[in-house]
Amino acid sequence: xxxxxxxxxxxxxxxxxxxxxxxxxxxxxxxxxxxxxxxxxxxxxxxxxxxxxxxxxxxxxxxxxxxxxxxxxxxxxxxxxxxxxxxxxxxxxxxxxxxxxxxxxxxxxxxxxxxxxxxxxxxxxxxxxxxxxxxxxxxxxxxxxxxxxxxxxxxxxxxxxxxxxxxxxxxxxxxxxxxxxxxxxxxxxxxxxxxxxxxxxxxxxxxxxxxxxxxxxxxxxxxxxxxxxxxxxxxxxxxxxxxxxxxxxxxxxxxxxxxxxxxxxxxxxxxxxxxxxxxxxxxxxxxxxxxxxxxxxxxxxxxxxxxxxxxxxxxxxxxxxxxxxxxxxxxxxxxxxxxxxxxxxxxxxxxxxxxxxxxxxxxxxxxxxxxxxxxxxxxxxxxxxxxxxxxxxxxxxxxxxxxxxxxxxxxxxxx
Ligand SMILES: *Cc1c(COP(=O)(O)O)cnc(C)c1O
Numbered sequence: 001x002x003x004x005x006x007x008x009x010x011x012x013x014x015x016x017x018x019x020x021x022x023x024x025x026x027x028x029x030x031x032x033x034x035x036x037x038x039x040x041x042x043x044x045x046x047x048x049x050x051x052x053x054x055x056x057x058x059x060x061x062x063x064x065x066x067x068x069x070x071x072x073x074x075x076x077x078x079x080x081x082x083x084x085x086x087x088x089x090x091x092x093x094x095x096x097x098x099x100x101x102x103x104x105x106x107x108x109x110x111x112x113x114x115x116x117x118x119x120x121x122x123x124x125x126x127x128x129x130x131x132x133x134x135x136x137x138x139x140x141x142x143x144x145x146x147x148x149x150x151x152x153x154x155x156x157x158x159x160x161x162x163x164x165x166x167x168x169x170x171x172x173x174x175x176x177x178x179x180x181x182x183x184x185x186x187x188x189x190x191x192x193x194x195x196x197x198x199x200x201x202x203x204x205x206x207x208x209x210x211x212x213x214x215x216x217x218x219x220x221x222x223x224x225x226x227x228x229x230x231x232x233x234x235x236x237x238x239x240x241x242x243x244x245x246x247x248x249x250x251x252x253x254x255x256x257x258x259x260x261x262x263x264x265x266x267x268x269x270x271x272x273x274x275x276x277x278x279x280x281x282x283x284x285x286x287x288x289x290x291x292x293x294x295x296x297x298x299x300x301x302x303x304x305x306x307x308x309x310x311x312x313x314x315x316x317x318x319x320x321x322x323x324x325x326x327x328x329x330x331x332x333x334x335x336x337x338x339x340x341x342x343x344x345x346x347x348x349x350x351x352x353x354x355x356x357x358x359x360x361x362x363x364x365x366x367x368x369x370x371x372x373x374x375x376x377x378x379x380x381x382x383x384x385x386x387x388x389x390x391x392x393x394x395x396x397x398x399x400x401x402x403x404x405x406x407x408x409x410x411x412x413x414x415x
Contacts, residue, residue, distance in 0.1 A: 006278050006362065007031055008386050013280060013319045017358050020382040020393050022282040023299035025369045026360075027057070027394075029065055029387040031276035036069045039234075039268065042250040047263040051095045053232045054080045056269025056366040057277065061385045061394035063087035066272065072115070074232065074267040078105035081112060091115070095229070095265065097142065097192065099163050107131040116188055116265075118142045118229065120165055122174050125184070132183055140188030140229055141166055141174060145209040149194040149202045151235070152310045158193025158206060158231075165191065168213060175217050179224065186222065188265065189214050190229025195270060198235040200248035206230070207256040214260050228262045234271035238363045239313045244271065270366040277365020279304050279381070281344075283322055283357040284336070293331045295350060297359060300335025301342040302375040304361060304368050308341040315362040316350050322357025333359070337376050369395075377403050 006028045016026055039050065051074040052066045058080060063073065064087045072093030073084045084094050091112040099120045101109075106128055109117060118140045119125060128137065144165030147158040157164040166174055171189075178186040191206050210228055217225065230253065237243040253264050281299035288294070306312035316333060318325075333345040344361055353359060372380050379398035384391050 006276065006360075010319050012386060012389075012391060013360065014358065016384050016386070016391055017280050017282070017319070019391075020384050021397060022280050022358070023297075023303050023381040024280045024397075025277055025364065025381055025383045026280060026391075027059070027062060027273065027277045027365055027383070027385050029385055032062070032065055032273055033069060035272045035276060036066065036071070038246060039266075039271065040070070042246040043253055046250070046254045046257050048253060048257070049227070049263060049265050051093075051265055051267050052272060053267050053269030054083060055370055057273045057368070058083050058370050059383050059385075059394055060087045061392075062273060063089060065385075067093075071272075074269075078102075078108050081105070081108055081114070085112070095140075095267070097267070101127070103127060103131055110135050110137050116140050118188070118190060119174070119178075122166070122170070122177070125174070125177060125181075128184065129181075134183075136183035136185065138185045138187045139178060140190050140227075141171055141178070141186070142229075143168060143171055143189060143191050143210065143213060145191045145193065145206040147191075147193045147202055147206045147209070149197050149233075150199060151194050151196045154310060155195035156193075157195075158191060158202075168209060171213050172216065172220060175222055176220075179222055186224050188227045188229050189217070189225060190231060190265065192229075192231025192267060193233060195233045196235045197233040198242045198244055200245055200252055203230060203249060203252045204255075207252050211256065211259045214262070226262065227265050228256060228260050229265040229267065230256065232267035232269050232271075234268050236270055236274045236363065236366075238274075239315055274366035275363050277363075277368060279361040279364040279368060280319070281359055281361065283353055283355055283359060285355060286326055293329050295331045295333045295353065295359070297333060297335060297344065299344065299361070299381070300337040300376070300378065301339065302337060302373045302378050303335070303381050304344060304364055305371050305373075306364075306367055307344050307346075309371075313348070314345065314364065316345055316348055317360045317362060318351040318353045318357060319360050320356075320358040321352055322354040325352035325354040325357065328352050333361075337378075374398070374403055379403060
């Protein structure tokens with residue numbers, strides 16, 4: 001029996017794999033609570049509000065848990081809006097961000113009465129106006145602060161020339177239009193500079209820009225701003241790389257509050273759930289080919305795409321060694337998908353494991369299930385929440401029939 005991972009004893013992980021099958025995502029409620037209180041503890045005394053970024057892990061049980069701890073939600077789609085409602089998060093606690101909100105999503109958000117819509121472009125004001133009717137809504141401006149971060153190119157969002165946010169020099173004109181509007185209330189200025197950020201100086205640099213633009217707007221007569229939104233992106237340590245230093249980060253938040261006098265909104269996703277989750281997979285085969293040692297498991301890139309998409313490295317642990325475990329070696333852990341990019345780990349050390357063994361890909365709580373797909377017509381994994389000695393299935397493995405729901409081989413032809 002291997003060591004426990006994620007703080008969950010190996011015996012419980014084994015029981016989960018038997019009860020729910022594999023592949024299965026496992027989330028540890030206590031680990032999520034610990035992360036939440038580490039963040040709020042570091043921010044003690046600073047007026048702030050945490051809006052959990054739903055896209056990191058949108059399971060209803062995770063949303064309910066975080067809401068129970070006091071978090072609101074940061075959403076990027078109409079689907080996430082519905083999820084937050086299903087999980088019992090009041091619409092007033094929801095911030096709607098995103099670069100491509102469509103008219104249906106905007107209408108749903110306005111009708112629901114979301115707490116804040118973060119506007120990313122002047123043309124989005126027209127889109128909101130066209131769905132407002134007699135309603136009114138609080139809006140923020142997501143600024144592009146022109147801050148570069150040392151993260152994967154796909155997870156940088158705050159640099160000049162990216163699709164995100166309103167360039168700083170265009171903010172005053174946009175703010176002027178919002179302030180003059182009878183049914184839009186400009187209450188927030190914010191940013192989101194990227195994901196998996198370990199260097200607090202990125203936030204400091206962005207916070208300086210936000211402070212500057214807020215004081216410019218105030219000098220211009222704008223007196224409706226109530227909060228400043230620092231976005232999410234706090235980095236975690238997957239394989240020993242540095243994570244965000246909470247002390248330094250909290251200093252940035254404190255200073256931003258002191259210089260603006262505003263409450264600070266935070267939108268962490270990965271930080272709260274990333275290290276609290278793992279993906280359990282069963283070893284199907286061991287294979288030696290071309291001088292490499294493969295462990296073929298029943299989870300693939302459709303279940304967990306981070307290694308293939310971001311070249312992400314994750315810790316691996318062996319929960320059950322299986323039969324005739326081969327000695328510890330450097331292995332490639334790969335899935336069943338017909339694609340060479342289908343790997344969960346390349347050239348990584350793994351404890352002895354054989355066919356039938358159970359492995360856990362650690363640090364898979366964020367951007368794991370939420371980015372999974374049914375590629376190769378593989379039903380999506382089950383999800384399990386562990387709470388102390390108990391566990392419960394919080395999403396059944398997707399039934400195969402759902403894979404072709406809405407499809408037909410005999411369409412009603414339209415000509
Ligand atoms: C994705 C996203 C977040 C969360 O990012 P993490 O790296 O998971 O903290 C926060 N805000 C916005 C607008 C986002 O798009």
